[in-house]
Amino acid sequence: MGIWDAFSDIVEAVTPWSVVEAEAPAEDKEEQPEAESKDDDDEDEEEEEEDEDEIVDPKDVLEEECRNSAQCHPAKHHFDECVERVQQQEENDGGAKEDCVEEFFHLAHCATACAAPKLWAKLK
Amino acid sequence: MLARSSMRSTRILNGLKNGAATASKRAASSSSSAAGEASATRMNLAAAASTSLALGSIAWYYHLYGPVAFASTPAEEGLHSTKYPWVHSQLFKTYDHQALRRGFQVYQEVCASCHSLSRVPYRTLVGTILTVNEAKALAEENEFPGEPNDEGEIEMRPGKLADYMPAPYKNEEAARFANNGALPPDLSLIIKARHGGCDYIFSLLTGYPEEPPAGVVVAPGMNFNPYFPGTGIAMARVLYDGLLEYEDETPASTSQMAKDVVEFLNWAAEPEMDDRKRMGMKVLVVSASLWAVSVWVKRYKWAWVKSRKIAYDPPKEVKVRR
Numbered sequence: 001m002g003i004w005d006a007f008s009d010i011v012e013a014v015t016p017w018s019v020v021e022a023e024a025p026a027e028d029k030e031e032q033p034e035a036e037s038k039d040d041d042d043e044d045e046e047e048e049e050e051d052e053d054e055i056v057d058p059k060d061v062l063e064e065e066c067r068n069s070a071q072c073h074p075a076k077h078h079f080d081e082c083v084e085r086v087q088q089q090e091e092n093d094g095g096a097k098e099d100c101v102e103e104f105f106h107l108a109h110c111a112t113a114c115a116a117p118k119l120w121a122k123l124k
Numbered sequence: 125m126l127a128r129s130s131m132r133s134t135r136i137l138n139g140l141k142n143g144a145a146t147a148s149k150r151a152a153s154s155s156s157s158a159a160g161e162a163s164a165t166r167m168n169l170a171a172a173a174s175t176s177l178a179l180g181s182i183a184w185y186y187h188l189y190g191p192v193a194f195a196s197t198p199a200e201e202g203l204h205s206t207k208y209p210w211v212h213s214q215l216f217k218t219y220d221h222q223a224l225r226r227g228f229q230v231y232q233e234v235c236a237s238c239h240s241l242s243r244v245p246y247r248t249l250v251g252t253i254l255t256v257n258e259a260k261a262l263a264e265e266n267e268f269p270g271e272p273n274d275e276g277e278i279e280m281r282p283g284k285l286a287d288y289m290p291a292p293y294k295n296e297e298a299a300r301f302a303n304n305g306a307l308p309p310d311l312s313l314i315i316k317a318r319h320g321g322c323d324y325i326f327s328l329l330t331g332y333p334e335e336p337p338a339g340v341v342v343a344p345g346m347n348f349n350p351y352f353p354g355t356g357i358a359m360a361r362v363l364y365d366g367l368l369e370y371e372d373e374t375p376a377s378t379s380q381m382a383k384d385v386v387e388f389l390n391w392a393a394e395p396e397m398d399d400r401k402r403m404g405m406k407v408l409v410v411s412a413s414l415w416a417v418s419v420w421v422k423r424y425k426w427a428w429v430k431s432r433k434i435a436y437d438p439p440k441e442v443k444v445r446r
Contacts, residue, residue: 022262023255023257024255025220032423045291053378054365054366055375055377056364056377057365057377057378057379058377058379059330059377059378059379060378063361079337081306082337082338082439083337083338085337086339087319087337087338090339095338096338098339099199099337099338099339099341100337100338100339101199101337101338101339101340101350101355102198102199103337104144104333104350105198105199105203105336105350106330108203108333109203109204109206110349112327113206113207114332116206116207116208116209117209119379120209123379123380123383124223124374124380
């Protein structure tokens with residue numbers, strides 16, 4: 001603990017930003033085992049709770065909402081129509097003459113673009 | 125003006141056609157009524173012909189070269205990824221290092237079984253994602269060839285911070301053999317290596333539909349993903365809700381894991397981003413300060429110019445006879 005440490009301590013105390021430590025703080029290590037064992041118990045309980053109510057992906061929910069919104073109605077209309085047409089072809093002619101990739105693309109593009117900002121607000 | 129000059133030229137042409145007999149009275153001939161009507165129709169004809177030739181040539185050109193040939197169908201092109209508002213790509217924002225830590229966990233537990241990260245050494249994780257001790261412990265889990273011993277044999281030693289992350293397969297052939305002929309790409313620079321970057325990888329990971337749209341034939345061993353060019357991708361969907369448990373207890377939904385791992389991969393591709401933005405900020409600060417200094421110095425240097433007063437002192441009338 002020389003005089004330069006005192007200077008650097010003062011500078012550190014005055015500077016408004018914090019210093020990022022690559023080393024884990026040594027003081028916490030002694031306390032950690034006890035704390036961890038407590039945490040483990042808590043985690044087990046929480047895990048059981050979490051297993052009961054499953055995690056729902058917000059992306060799926062938001063995109064489903066967007067697909068059914070007025071904004072994506074034309075794309076969804078075309079996609080549904082295409083699916084119906086292709087299914088009829090498969091039933092009547094034994095094979096599809098076309099696919100619904102383009103319609104699917106338009107619908108997916110509309111739904112994801114509509115859901116993107118809402119999704120980012122929900123994700124961490 | 126143009127019409128008048130063209131009139132004059134037709135008049136001269138008429139004069140030439142009529143020959144020497146009318147040459148003497150060329151002014152009179154052009155003013156005669158019959159010849160005047162004929163020249164007017166000729167003039168209109170010429171104008172119409174030239175205009176239609178011009179328009180026709182333009183139309184022909186566009187018929188030949190106008191339409192651009194699109195060689196590939198939208199399915200072959202792949203669905204363009206949606207733009208997501210990534211925080212770390214904003215001008216004054218850094219990576220979220222908690223997200224990097226989560227993303228590294230996703231890479232280790234999910235991606236690392238097939239994809240290598242061979243350009244990232246353990247030492248780069250220190251301070252950005254892991255602590256020194258965590259990174260050392262992680263490196264020691266793997267063995268690397270060490271120095272030759274007394275007999276010249278290379279012995280294996282536990283990994284050090286300076287070592288690079290081990291690849292899941294020995295070489296490309298082994299990777300292809302294990303994955304039905306498809307090569308899982310190295311992920312070190314994948315964000316920079318793919319058109320669309322973060323958005324593309326995120327869309328690809330989360331974009332697998334429940335089932336391919338009607339009428340699509342998916343090749344055996346392939347999976348339908350709209351974002352992959354050609355829509356047939358060998359990698360199956362890997363991220364499912366609750367696949368892993370985050371140490372910070374963030375709910376591990378598919379999109380959360382995809383977002384974290386994409387941010388981690390972006391860090392792997394450009395680990396210098398935080399420093400780069402800091403340097404950019406320094407440049408702005410320094411140049412702003414220098415500008416301020418230069419403004420003050422200019423004021424100082426110009427002070428005597430700006431504050432001087434010009435007075436005219438007229439010579440006194442001298443009562444001296446010149």
